[in-house]
Amino acid sequence: GQQLNQSPQSMFIQEGEDVSMNCTSSSIFNTWLWYKQDPGEGPVLLIALYKAGELTSNGRLTAQFGITRKDSFLNISASIPSDVGIYFCAGQAVGDAGKSTFGDGTTLTVKP
Amino acid sequence: GAVVSQHPSWVICKSGTSVKIECRSLDFQATTMFWYRQFPKQSLMLMATSNEGSKATYEQGVEKDKFLINHASLTLSTLTVTSAHPEDSSFYICSASETAYEQYFGPGTRLTVT
Numbered sequence: 001g002q003q004l005n006q007s008p009q010s011m012f013i014q015e016g017e018d019v020s021m022n023c024t025s026s027s028i029f030n031t032w033l034w035y036k037q038d039p040g041e042g043p044v045l046l047i048a049l050y051k052a053g054e055l056t057s058n059g060r061l062t063a064q065f066g067i068t069r070k071d072s073f074l075n076i077s078a079s080i081p082s083d084v085g086i087y088f089c090a091g092q093a094v095g096d097a098g099k100s101t102f103g104d105g106t107t108l109t110v111k112p
Numbered sequence: 113g114a115v116v117s118q119h120p121s122w123v124i125c126k127s128g129t130s131v132k133i134e135c136r137s138l139d140f141q142a143t144t145m146f147w148y149r150q151f152p153k154q155s156l157m158l159m160a161t162s163n164e165g166s167k168a169t170y171e172q173g174v175e176k177d178k179f180l181i182n183h184a185s186l187t188l189s190t191l192t193v194t195s196a197h198p199e200d201s202s203f204y205i206c207s208a209s210e211t212a213y214e215q216y217f218g219p220g221t222r223l224t225v226t
Contacts, residue, residue: 042218045215098209
């Protein structure tokens with residue numbers, strides 16, 4: 001089945017710094033999704049990407065759907081303490097009936 | 113919009129008993145609902161996909177007689193963990209999808225089997 005490699009596994013940054021994380025896949029996806037999960041809660045959808053090359057922003061967050069359709073990145077600008085959490089990428093392949101394959105997550109720690 | 117609720121948020125049960133977890137889409141009709149299991153510091157593991165009015169599709173390695181899923185309406189799916197054992201203790205999360213692209217997650221249910 002599809003596998004997603006998400007990196008880095010964890011990040012420790014200072015408040016105000018920019019953050020970048022990415023996901024790569026061994027196969028092509030037609031949809032990329034980025035989620036944030038706080039401890040003890042369900043993931044919250046941040047950004048959805050539907051076309052190769054698409055660049056979408058949501059406040060301080062920006063995500064891009066790679067041209068090859070095998071990768072995506074998420075950038076967070078000017079990080080703040082509430083950005084702390086686990087960020088997951090998820091991809092959907094054609095014919096997967098909406099099923100998403102999830103990356104292993106990037107744990108973000110922001111030091112005030 | 114796109115709010116999904118889960119009930120209960122946590123449950124403690126004795127080994128051998130069954131536990132039912134409800135997942136509801138509150139402000140949209142979910143053609144598909146998904147059930148996940150998540151272990152500490154790990155990613156989400158898809159257990160099954162359910163469509164309203166039809167049998168759930170289970171992922172490889174997930175026992176369908178152990179984890180009974182019912183998707184009775186476009187806004188409600190239930191997961192019943194039958195004859196629960198300590199190894200079933202986990203964080204169970206549902207998600208609901210209207211468009212087959214974006215999934216909206218519930219807040220999760222923490223199950224502890226003693």
